[in-house]
Amino acid sequence: MxxxxxxxxxxxxxxxxxxxxxxxxxxxxxxxxxxxxxxxxxxxxxxxxxxxxxxxxxxxxxxxxxxxxxxxxxxxxxxxxxxxxxxxxxxxxxxxxxxxxxxxxxxxxxxxxxxxxxxxxxxxxxxxxxxxxxxxxxxxxxxxxxxxxxxxxxxxxxxxxxxxxxxxxxxxxxxxxxxxxxxxxxxxxxxxxxxxxxxxxxxxxxxxxxxxxxxxxxxxxxxxxxxxxxxxxxxxxxxxxxxxxxxxxxxxxxxxxxxxxxxxxxxxxxxxxxxxxxxxxxxxxxxxxxxxxxxxxxxxxxxxxxxxxxxxxxxxxxxxxxxxxxxxxxxxxxxxxxxxxxxxxxxxxxxxxxxQGMSLENAKQAANHFLDRMSYTKDVPAETRQTVAAATNLYEVNKAVLGADWNDGYSNTYDPTLELSLTSIDTTALTNAIDKADALLADGVTDTDMLTEARSAVVTGLAGKAYTEADVASWTASLNTAITAAMAGNSKPQKPGADETNKPGPGQESVDRPKVTTGRLASTGSDVAVVLSVATMMVLAGISVFAVRRRG
CATH class of the missing domain: 3.20.20.80 (Glycosidases)
Incomplete structure (x- = not known):
């Protein structure tokens, strides 16, 4: 051309x-x-x-x-x-x-x-x-x-x-x-x-x-x-x-x-x-x-x-x-x-x-959010965190995570625009459940294998390319079930996601790519499946890709 x-x-x-x-x-x-x-x-x-x-x-x-x-x-x-x-x-x-x-x-x-x-x-x-x-x-x-x-x-x-x-x-x-x-x-x-x-x-x-x-x-x-x-x-x-x-x-x-x-x-x-x-x-x-x-x-x-x-x-x-x-x-x-x-x-x-007007503040928020969720499956070097914090423009933030070229940074596939949209999904309950599972495993609960399996499936999903609110709710419920069963010494709990069909399976970051399905991007406690745009989720959460403060 x-x-x-x-x-x-x-x-x-x-x-x-x-x-x-x-x-x-x-x-x-x-x-x-x-x-x-x-x-x-x-x-x-x-x-x-x-x-x-x-x-x-x-x-x-x-x-x-x-x-x-x-x-x-x-x-x-x-x-x-x-x-x-x-x-x-x-x-x-x-x-x-x-x-x-x-x-x-x-x-x-x-x-x-x-x-x-x-x-x-x-x-x-x-x-x-x-x-x-x-x-x-x-x-x-x-x-x-x-x-x-x-x-x-x-x-x-x-x-x-x-x-x-x-x-x-x-x-x-x-x-x-x-x-x-x-x-x-x-x-x-x-x-x-x-x-x-x-x-x-x-x-x-x-x-x-x-x-x-x-x-x-x-x-x-x-x-x-x-x-x-x-x-x-x-x-x-x-x-x-x-x-x-x-x-x-x-x-x-x-x-x-x-x-x-x-x-x-x-x-x-x-x-x-x-x-x-x-x-x-x-x-x-x-x-x-x-x-x-x-x-x-x-x-x-x-x-x-x-x-x-x-x-x-x-x-x-x-x-x-x-x-x-x-x-x-x-x-x-x-x-x-x-x-x-x-x-x-x-x-x-x-x-x-x-x-598209992303601010430096939002770029750093997205990078840290990515590093936080990836840290469950891959250690984050302190230097990477420090470089994100010290960045003075968008390119420096992205370079801190991606590196200047392939295999030169923490991740080859980090996507700041996608990641900023994911910050609108509240994962607090899920990460609390992961922390509780880690504490139980450290204390040597009776059913270590089952809890380990449940925890592994959840953190692998969390560290995947992306997820929805429905995914997070499902993972949280499944892990809490495993935690309860482990604490009580109950029988084998249901595996995470086993009650759902056509759900994206846990995968490696940008490696396992499950088949595209109509997902639920918001959960209100009902079974109504809805597809929301990334932009809509960000508006609902009060987070925008546009400048909160002037771009870097």
Whole structure:
């Protein structure tokens, strides 16, 4: 797709090929090729994470471009590197509300890529939808909005000059089925990086208008669909007549600070409100020997990430996005450019928090909450606590827990936005029960094995990726039952959670990923199952991701 530094015309090969490929697929389909979704794979329980909740805070967007050819389900697709892919869509951080599924599949590698599209439709999309995330797909402006229509209308035995509103509608239906609904997505993203002439704009205006009747803010389903426009320039001819068709503009300003953000926002504010302008940065793509964006470089306070995220929040822009999520933390060193390496996603997680207004106080609260619950299964070094306390900005807090890179800190998967939401769930009764169980075990109660088993199950669940109020209530009751039985020397108590079905099983932090189920995120003593968003839980608890005090 895009990537521009200074010049608005220069593009990175990886992104551009992926977007152009969309146009190529459309053209190929016009002459007889078809996109096959294939047999939907069955969900694997051990591969599917738990936690269902609405993402985002309701006003600020955060989008990530997810490079599909680097998903764990794709092997040997669009790559000449020997390293295994490490990321899956289950690793997408919290606070994100839009995922742009970005893909390029070279000819002849379609079969190797198919497992990803199968899993996208059967597992990934339902999981992300349960978190309130929309999924869109990037399409090349020239390949789909212009040339794609020309080819399609010719196949109908007509010319562009003969095309009717009905023809444009039929083509829009075709595009939506081909790229969106066939793989379970919610919207489309038009990638504009060229300077089309008036004749081309006349065609794209008609195509975009037809699409907008079906997806996005002007459609009959504005909440359930999305239509985006993304660009790296200020050439507004393809946008001016159709500006109201899009949810927001994603502006690619790779390698640039907030000075460019301000200029571009001013250009587009003649067409859209500032809350619909979303600037974006990038991480280094492997094998890119030309571009040197350097957006995510320490020191954090001097980085483009800090500058643009802060500017977006301070000036009430629509949020922020990042490209190449899986390359978070990578550099332009020869070693990084030549390999695929896992990431703790620290820059993305920090940008989410920064652009959405998390305060330093709340960041420290989230970090300490995480360390507290993890301490039941993994000792927390005093140095980690001290570093959190001494942190002066959000990145330093996150780095204290995550480390600068994979396997460099206490946790590889700590998620500050998710963790802050968990602070709204009262675990006092549960931790009191754990402490009581520990005291009994230290005193040598009669039924040590049963109490040990119950305690182990509870603390493993508490130290999992996430939990609900219903989980905590269930664990507390089960452990108290085990405590009572141990003290009385009674028979074997019921195991924690044994009376519940389809509950998330205890697991290691971001390792065991139970199948997604409809969970109860609040418990009022009734059996009524309700699904609350993370944001709703935080409001009910009086805790907000927004600044209680000024951000760090």
């Amino acid at each position: 895009h990537c521009s530094q200074g010049s608005e015309g220069r593009s990175s090969i990886g992104r551009k090929l992926a977007a152009v490929a969309a146009g190529m697929v459309t053209t190929a389909m016009m002459v007889g090729c078809s996109l096959t979704v294939g047999t939907v794979a069955n969900a694997q329980e051990e591969d599917s994470p738990v936690v269902e909740s609405q993402e985002g805070n309701g006003s600020k967007h955060f989008m990530v471009y997810y490079r599909a050819w680097r998903d764990v389900t794709m092997k040997g697709v669009n790559t000449d590197l020997p390293d295994d892919n490490w990321i899956s869509m289950y690793d997408i951080p919290y606070g994100i509300d839009v995922v742009n599924v970005f893909s390029y599949v070279p000819s002849g590698q379609e079969a190797a890529a198919q497992p990803f599209y199968d899993k996208l439709k059967s597992d990934y999309a339902p999981y992300l939808h349960a978190r309130g995330i929309k999924l869109v797909r990037g399409l090349d402006y020239g390949g789909v909005m212009v040339n794609g229509f020309k080819t399609w209308i010719a196949q109908q035995g007509k010319s562009v000059d003969d095309a009717t509103e009905s023809d444009y509608g039929a083509y829009a239906d075709h595009v939506i089925e081909t790229y969106m609904t066939s793989v379970g997505l919610d919207g489309l993203d038009i990638d504009m990086e060229t300077h089309p002439d008036a004749a081309q704009v006349a065609i794209s205006d008609q195509v975009i208008t037809a699409l907008a009747k079906r997806i996005g803010p002007k459609s009959d389903n504005p909440e359930g669909t999305m239509f985006l426009y993304d660009t790296n320039g200020s050439y507004t001819a393809p946008f001016a007549n159709v500006a109201d068709c899009f949810d927001y503009v994603a502006y690619q300003q790779y390698g640039s600070d907030s000075n460019r953000t301000a200029k571009a926002a001013a250009t587009y504010e003649q067409f859209i409100d500032s809350t619909k302008f979303v600037p974006g940065l990038t991480f280094p793509e492997e094998g890119d020997m030309n571009n040197r964006w350097n957006d995510a470089t320490e020191p954090y306070l001097d980085s483009h990430f800090y500058d643009v995220a802060s500017y977006s929040y301070d000036h009430n822009l629509g949020g922020m996005f990042v490209y190449a999520l899986d390359r978070d933390g990578r550099t332009y060193s020869d070693d990084d450019l030549a390999h695929i390496k896992p990431s703790n996603l620290i820059w993305t997680k920090t940008a989410i928090a920064q652009s």
